[in-house]
Amino acid sequence: xxxxxxxxxxxxxxxxxxxxxxxxxxxxxxxxxxxxxxxxxxxxxxxxxxxxxxxxxxxxxxxxxxxxxxxxxxxxxxxxxxxxxxxxxxxxxxxxxxxxxxxxxxxxxxxxxxxxxxxxxxxxxxxxxxxxxxxxxxxxxxxxxxxxxxxxxxxxxxxxxxxxxxxxxxxxxxxxxxxxxxxxxxxxxxxxxxxxxxxxxxxxxxxxxxxxxxxxxxxxxxxxxxxxxxxxxxxxxxxxxxxxxxxxxxxxxxxxxxxxxxxxxxxxxxxxxxxxxxxxxxxxxxxxxxxxxxxxxxxxxxxxxxxxxxxxxxxxxxxxxx
Amino acid sequence: xxxxxxxxxxxxxxxxxxxxxxxxxxxxxxxxxxxxxxxxxxxxxxxxxxxxxxxxxxxxxxxxxxxxxxxxxxxxxxxxxxxxxxxxxxxxxxxxxxxxxxxxxxxxxxxxxxxxxxxxxxxxxxxxxxxxxxxxxxxxxxxxxxxxxxxxxxxxxxxxxxxxxxxxxxxxxxxxxxxxxxxxxxxxxxxxxxxxxxxxxxxxxxxxxxxxxxxxxxxxxxxxxxxxxxxxxxxxxxxxxxxxxxxxxxxxxxxxxxxxxxxxxxxxxxxxxxxxxxxxxxxxxxxxxxxxxxxxxxxxxxxxxxxxxxxxxxxxxxxxxxxxxxxxxxxxxx
Numbered sequence: 001x002x003x004x005x006x007x008x009x010x011x012x013x014x015x016x017x018x019x020x021x022x023x024x025x026x027x028x029x030x031x032x033x034x035x036x037x038x039x040x041x042x043x044x045x046x047x048x049x050x051x052x053x054x055x056x057x058x059x060x061x062x063x064x065x066x067x068x069x070x071x072x073x074x075x076x077x078x079x080x081x082x083x084x085x086x087x088x089x090x091x092x093x094x095x096x097x098x099x100x101x102x103x104x105x106x107x108x109x110x111x112x113x114x115x116x117x118x119x120x121x122x123x124x125x126x127x128x129x130x131x132x133x134x135x136x137x138x139x140x141x142x143x144x145x146x147x148x149x150x151x152x153x154x155x156x157x158x159x160x161x162x163x164x165x166x167x168x169x170x171x172x173x174x175x176x177x178x179x180x181x182x183x184x185x186x187x188x189x190x191x192x193x194x195x196x197x198x199x200x201x202x203x204x205x206x207x208x209x210x211x212x213x214x215x216x217x218x219x220x221x222x223x224x225x226x227x228x229x230x231x232x233x234x235x236x237x238x239x240x241x242x243x244x245x246x247x248x249x250x251x252x253x254x255x256x257x258x259x260x261x262x263x264x265x266x267x268x269x270x271x272x273x274x275x276x277x278x279x280x281x282x283x284x285x286x287x288x289x290x291x292x293x294x295x296x297x298x299x300x301x302x303x304x305x306x307x308x309x310x311x312x313x314x315x316x317x318x319x320x321x322x
Numbered sequence: 323x324x325x326x327x328x329x330x331x332x333x334x335x336x337x338x339x340x341x342x343x344x345x346x347x348x349x350x351x352x353x354x355x356x357x358x359x360x361x362x363x364x365x366x367x368x369x370x371x372x373x374x375x376x377x378x379x380x381x382x383x384x385x386x387x388x389x390x391x392x393x394x395x396x397x398x399x400x401x402x403x404x405x406x407x408x409x410x411x412x413x414x415x416x417x418x419x420x421x422x423x424x425x426x427x428x429x430x431x432x433x434x435x436x437x438x439x440x441x442x443x444x445x446x447x448x449x450x451x452x453x454x455x456x457x458x459x460x461x462x463x464x465x466x467x468x469x470x471x472x473x474x475x476x477x478x479x480x481x482x483x484x485x486x487x488x489x490x491x492x493x494x495x496x497x498x499x500x501x502x503x504x505x506x507x508x509x510x511x512x513x514x515x516x517x518x519x520x521x522x523x524x525x526x527x528x529x530x531x532x533x534x535x536x537x538x539x540x541x542x543x544x545x546x547x548x549x550x551x552x553x554x555x556x557x558x559x560x561x562x563x564x565x566x567x568x569x570x571x572x573x574x575x576x577x578x579x580x581x582x583x584x585x586x587x588x589x590x591x592x593x594x595x596x597x598x599x600x601x602x603x604x605x606x607x608x609x610x611x612x613x614x615x616x617x618x619x620x621x622x623x624x625x626x627x628x629x630x631x632x633x634x635x636x637x638x639x640x641x642x643x644x645x646x647x648x649x650x651x652x653x654x655x656x
Contacts, residue, residue, distance in 0.1 A: 143528035144537045144555045148474070148571075150578075191649070193520050195549040199473045200576040206472050208551045210522050210539045218522045220539050220553055222474040222571070229578055238557030240528050304343055317520070317649055 002087075002285050005030030005062035007053045007077045008069035009038040012091055016068060017045060017154040019274035025282045028066060040194065053077050057084040064089060064285055071173065072166045075100050083108050087256040087285050089278075093176050094295070096168050098303040105295035116281045116291055117298035119180040123273040123280070126182060126246040130235060132184060133244055140241025142186055145219040147178030148234040153203045163283045164198075170205040171196065171309045172302075175223035178235065179308070180293075180301040182211065182219040185237060189304050189320045190214050194221075196312035201226050209308040211320075221308070328369060328619060331357040333371045333397060333405045334383055335421045336485060338444065339608070340396035344373060346612040347394070353616060357388045359405075361397075381405055381575040384414035392442075392619050396612055399498070403428035406443065410435035415442040417615045421502045422632030424493025426621060426640065426656065429633040436629065444625035445632035447506045449568055451610035452583045452643060458570065459511045461579060468576030470512060473550040475504045479566035481529050481556040485614040495534035497523055500554035501639035502527060503568060505542070506631055508550055511572075518543040520644035520651040528557055540642045541651075554642075563589070564600040 006013045009031040020027045031042035032050040050056040057065070057080060065081035067090040075095040081088050088108070094101045094117050106214075108115035121127045134142070148255055151174065155300035167173050173192070183189065194209035205225040212218050236245040271279075283289040300322065307318040330353055334345050336548050355373045359381040360366025370377035378384035385393070385408060393413035395405045402423045409416040416436070423429040436443035449455055461587055462470055477500040485491040486499060509515060524537030538554035558566050568583040586604035591597075614626045637656055645652040 139559075141530065143333055143524060144539070144553065144557050146476075146553060193522070193651075195472070195541060195543065197549070197573075199471060199575045200466070204471060204573060204575060206573050208472060208474055208541065208549065210520075210541065210551070212522050216524060216527055218524055218527070218537060218539055220474075220551060222551075224573060224578070226573065226578065238528060238555065238559070240530050242559045243557065315651065317651075 001026045002063040002282060003030070003060070004028040004064045004066055005032065005056050005060055006042070006047070007032050007056070007065050007067045007081065008073070009033040009042045009049070010068060013066070013068035014064060015274065016278065019272060022272060022275040023279040023282070025279060026286070030056050030060045030062055048236060057081060057086065062086055067091060068182055070166055071096055071168060075104060078104050079107060082111050082113050082115065085111070085113065087116075089116050089118065089281050091118045092120070092180070092298070093168065093172050093302055093305065094174055094298040095302060096306070098299065098306045101299035101302040105299045108295050114284055114291065115295035115298070116284060117293060117295065118277060119177065119293055119298065119301065120273050120277055121177050121181045122292050123277040125269060125273075127235065130237065130244045130246050131185060134237055138242055139237055139239030139244055142215075142217045142237055142239045144236070144238045145182050145186060145217070146236040147219065148222045148232065149174055149178055150224040150226070150229050150232040152229055152231070153205070153227055154183065156170050168305070169198070169205050169308065170223045170225045171209070171312065172305045174225060175207060175209065175221050175308065176301055176305045178221050178223070179211070179304050181235065182221075182299070183297065183304060184299055186213045186215065186217045186219060188214045188322050192304065192307040192311045192318045192320060194308040194312040207308070207312060209311070211304060211308070323591060327352055327354040328616065329354055329356045331359060331384060331388060331390040331393040331414070332369065332373070332375070333393045333409070334401070335360055335396060336362070336398045336401070337396040339419055340369070340394065341611055342608045343394050343446070344369065344636045345394065346606070346609045348373060350616065353651050356390060357384050359384050366605060371396060381408045382412065385409065385414055389524040390414055392416060398485045399424040399493050400491045401524050403432055406432040407435050410439040410441060413439055413441060415619050417444050417446055418632070419446045420632060421493070421498055421636045421639065423636065424498065426633065426637060429629070429636055433629045433633065438556065442625045443619060443629040444618065445627045445629060446611060447503065447627050447631070448582060448607040448611045449503045449507055450510060450627065451607040451614065452568075453605050454581055454583050454586070455507060458572070458579060458581045462511050462572065466577065467572065467574030467579055470548055470572060470574045472548065473508065474571055475508070475550055475571070476553040476567055476569045477504045478553060478558050479556050480558045480560065480562065481532075487534055488533065489534060494639075495532070496539040496554050496556045497521070497637045497642050498538045499541070501538065501540060501642060502632075502635035503637050504552045504570065505638040506635040507570065508542070508544070509631065509634060511525070512544055512548055514545040514548065516542050516544050516638050516654050518651050518653055519638055519645050520640035521645045523642060523646035528555065538642060540638070542638060561597050563598050564602070
């Protein structure tokens with residue numbers, strides 16, 4: 001059994017704590033956070049808490065550090081953990097800067113440690129089914145991929161989300177899910193073009209992007225953060241022989257409609273994608289399983305997201321260096 | 323009574339929409355489809371026989387003989403100008419299938435021919451007549467989602483057959499075929515023109531060996547900063563449950579609306595076909611388009627969808643090709 005420590009004990013760490021429990025294997029026994037209230041919360045959940053990552057690494061020497069920090073703090077935490085000899089689970093995106101992402105992947109390789117980034121679509125049953133069908137040749141040669149992702153704005157209680165410099169906005173934080181999945185399916189990207197609207201008054205952060213791949217295939221991305229927009233995703237892959245399409249809104253197993261006007265669609269499964277992801281990550285650490293995502297892929301997703309964000313800022317086509 | 327009927331000529335059945343338009347006209351008691359022109363004698367005479375109309379392989383002669391009130395032009399894109407100029411010369415109003423033409427020069431020539439003749443030239447953009455699309459426009463104009471900011475749009479389809487795949491007759495593939503519907507609806511809803519277009523265009527990407535563009539992702543910026551993408555790809559395989567789609571997901575500063583213009587359908591699984599199909603139950607937008615055009619002819623104008631709107635939509639498609647050639651955004655007007 002691996003020993004695990006959280007770097008950061010905020011919202012995502014609490015989600016992942018519950019997912020570790022649902023996965024049924026090793027559970028985190030340490031947590032590092034600068035906030036005393038969060039340290040108290042971690043202690044209450046049965047973990048030993050530290051005021052800094054460095055202190056946790058030195059005193060607890062966890063086998064795995066699970067990085068659940070705001071994006072701008074990922075890189076130093078990942079680097080410190082790898083240098084201390086720990087494997088790393090890191091929430092997506094790996095970091096905001098493509099060069100730094102490549103350096104972290106290289107550091108993990110040179111230290112012989114796993115750097116597993118939480119690109120969770122790879123663990124969603126519908127996306128996995130789509131990918132398997134595609135790899136089975138069901139659509140033939142791929143041509144056009146389309147991805148949509150709409151979700152409610154992160155709450156103001158997590159202010160770093162509202163600062164582009166800290167989280168990268170809707171492209172680096174949200175669209176990157178679909179970027180990673182498109183890269184997984186379509187291979188090396190060639191260039192990006194994008195436009196983005198940020199409306200501070202309403203909180204809308206909306207981006208439309210295209211990627212062209214070296215194979216000639218292309219992908220379209222739509223990502224939206226807005227108040228009360230609800231959660232919705234779609235992914236479609238058209239090839240020269242067929243088409244695959246998944247949609248979070250189609251035929252939900254459960255639709256709950258409350259009399260106050262709110263409605264909710266659900267598709268329950270025995271294990272959440274997050275639990276499946278952690279189960280797999282632990283399988284890689286404890287049993288040497290082949291990772292379903294490697295650090296180079298995570299770095300490439302950062303490079304593509306950065307190119308998209310740059311294109312949106314500059315209004316130009318941005319060539320992606322791979 | 324029959325002498326009081328409007329007389330209509332179908333100018334070619336090259337575009338399959340001609341069948342639908344002819345049926346919609348034939349259903350009206352105040353219209354008589356009296357003539358069919360087609361340079362394909364077999365296709366034209368078969369259609370004429372079904373409609374009980376005269377057939378001719380020469381449009382100017384047919385117009386001169388029958389002296390119709392209006393014509394519906396459904397020839398190949400590159401033949402629109404020839405047929406439209408024949409109508410204008412004969413003093414006949416015309417409804418022209420989209421795109422208005424395959425070049426801006428042709429489109430401008432058509433516009434000025436009808437201006438000189440004092441006749442109506444209207445463009446067949448049936449999507450404007452879809453009740454969900456019309457309702458979307460009302461909601462946007464009423465400010466329901468506040469200031470419109472951006473939209474993600476599609477007009478997918480299956481790969482069409484025949485002359486659509488011959489660039490000399492069509493002007494191009496999926497991009498010229500499918501850009502114009504959504505481009506027109508966006509211009510119509512926003513009352514704004516496009517100012518910049520970037521496009522990724524794919525040749526033979528979905529249909530190996532096609533030798534023509536069959537995939538397109540357009541990024542279009544409008545006056546005032548509104549931006550949109552339009553996916554024009556012929557990406558619906560033969561086994562897709564319907565011909566294609568028109569979707570517009572539009573975001574404003576107070577809300578968002580998701581439009582799927584053909585969502586009004588029933589799933590139909592047919593073991594004989596070996597596939598599932600969607601059967602539409604919404605209004606027939608072609609019939610609404612034809613009715614509005616006939617109304618305009620009776621009123622003596624103006625054109626319900628002015629030719630300039632056809633030209634402006636075509637310009638966005640042509641800018642997409644230019645952008646793909648340059649791998650850079652292209653400013654409009656061209």
